Amino acid sequence: MEKQHPSRLRFNFGFLLEATLGTSRSVELNYPTVQISSDLTLTPLTGVFVVTRTGEGIYLSGVLNSTLEINCVRCLEDGNIVVNLHIDDLFYYPPHAAPEGDYVIGEDGFIDLAPLVRELAVLEMPIQPICKPECQGLCVECGQNLNEGDCNCHEDDIDPRMAVLRQLLDL
Ligand SMILES: [Zn+2]
Numbered sequence: 001m002e003k004q005h006p007s008r009l010r011f012n013f014g015f016l017l018e019a020t021l022g023t024s025r026s027v028e029l030n031y032p033t034v035q036i037s038s039d040l041t042l043t044p045l046t047g048v049f050v051v052t053r054t055g056e057g058i059y060l061s062g063v064l065n066s067t068l069e070i071n072c073v074r075c076l077e078d079g080n081i082v083v084n085l086h087i088d089d090l091f092y093y094p095p096h097a098a099p100e101g102d103y104v105i106g107e108d109g110f111i112d113l114a115p116l117v118r119e120l121a122v123l124e125m126p127i128q129p130i131c132k133p134e135c136q137g138l139c140v141e142c143g144q145n146l147n148e149g150d151c152n153c154h155e156d157d158i159d160p161r162m163a164v165l166r167q168l169l170d171l
């Protein structure tokens with residue numbers, strides 16, 4: 001089994017568990033880079049979320065911003081895409097049992113955001129990532145990256161009837 005990386009996203013919300021229902025606080029994240037799991041590091045991870053004490057635990061709501069590394073399916077270059085991670089989750093506190101798949105607060109009052117952030121980041125990863133909407137991709141004939149300039153394939157590839165027309169136009 002893989003060695004567990006200590007989470008950098010553990011927060012002590014013990015004070016909030018002791019507070020009256022409805023009490024809320026704003027939490028700001030500002031990581032230049034942070035390791036989420038053995039297979040995911042986010043650069044950066046910023047944003048603000050609100051934590052609110054509810055009858056069943058602590059409710060988190062907010063948006064975190066990050067980027068994901070992608071390999072463009074059109075031009076095959078590595079790139080980055082900006083992603084927004086929308087947090088809208090209740091973390092259950094004992095004795096309230098969490099429904100399967102939901103998150104819990106530790107007995108010590110700590111919440112580990114890493115599994116949630118990882119889940120949200122994975123959902124944001126496009127199945128067919130492209131580096132930018134206007135990516136021109138590669139020439140199917142010569143493999144030239146058309147974002148870096150046109151190749152000569154299509155000039156030589158002109159239809160013979162068009163060649164006649166071009167001669168006429170050249171006059
Ligand atoms: Zn591309």
Ligand SMILES: [Zn+2]
Nearest residue numbers: 139142151153
């Ligand atoms: Zn070409």
